[in-house]
Amino acid sequence: DAMVIQNPRYQVTQFGKPVTLSCSQTLNHNVMYWYQQKSSQAPKLLFHYYDKDFNNEADTPDNFQSRRPNTSFCFLDIRSPGLGDAAMYLCATSRKTGLDQPQHFGDGTRLSIL
Amino acid sequence: AQSVSQHNHHVILSEAASLELGCNYSYGGTVNLFWYVQYPGQHLQLLLKYFSGDPLVKGIKGFEAEFIKSKFSFNLRKPSVQWSDTAEYFCAAGINTDKLIFGTGTRLQVFP
Numbered sequence: 001d002a003m004v005i006q007n008p009r010y011q012v013t014q015f016g017k018p019v020t021l022s023c024s025q026t027l028n029h030n031v032m033y034w035y036q037q038k039s040s041q042a043p044k045l046l047f048h049y050y051d052k053d054f055n056n057e058a059d060t061p062d063n064f065q066s067r068r069p070n071t072s073f074c075f076l077d078i079r080s081p082g083l084g085d086a087a088m089y090l091c092a093t094s095r096k097t098g099l100d101q102p103q104h105f106g107d108g109t110r111l112s113i114l
Numbered sequence: 115a116q117s118v119s120q121h122n123h124h125v126i127l128s129e130a131a132s133l134e135l136g137c138n139y140s141y142g143g144t145v146n147l148f149w150y151v152q153y154p155g156q157h158l159q160l161l162l163k164y165f166s167g168d169p170l171v172k173g174i175k176g177f178e179a180e181f182i183k184s185k186f187s188f189n190l191r192k193p194s195v196q197w198s199d200t201a202e203y204f205c206a207a208g209i210n211t212d213k214l215i216f217g218t219g220t221r222l223q224v225f226p
Contacts, residue, residue: 041218
């Protein structure tokens with residue numbers, strides 16, 4: 001059974017048109033992460049939530065925002081997507097923060113920009 | 115800057131061949147190290163992890179990895195690969211914070 005679910009698997013949007021990617025989890029984990037993975041590159045952490053506490057990475061563009069309305073759901077909002085934002089977006093969860101906590105990943109959403 | 119390097123971008127092997135995928139990290143302090151695997155069309159899954167203790171770590175499906183502190187390395191090994199091992203393999207390091215730093219991945223193709 002899928003434990004970290006990302007919808008949709010594929011998303012196409014127009015240049016500059018806001019888009020929202022969603023992630024839900026059935027693990028009741030405290031921490032949810034969003035990564036961006038461009039072709040042939042490493043997954044790069046954008047931000048994470050510990051419960052309701054939002055932690056933004058220093059180099060995450062302002063164009064990217066996130067919401068976590070409850071424990072189960074977390075959204076990635078891209079306000080004005082540019083061509084350079086085309087990538088796979090990965091959601092992950094962990095029970096708590098800490099280097100010893102394995103992260104559980106969803107299947108990802110591949111975002112294309114027209 | 116802290117980083118994780120995987121020098122083998124694409125590895126092609128025949129079944130029963132031995133596998134070693136390289137991983138090096140750049141950080142002088144305490145690190146926790148992970149290997150994740152992504153099978154075609156599936157999500158990233160944890161293969162094995164090292165936190166402390168025995169530097170030789172055994173994971174699922176016959177994989178193992180050895181932490182060599184003096185070489186800043188955490189290479190992944192398997193004595194005899196199978197076709198079902200075809201996947202992308204990512205090395206990752208937890209360095210000093212709660213953040214995982216991933217390598218760029220190694221695509222492994224195993225032919226019958």
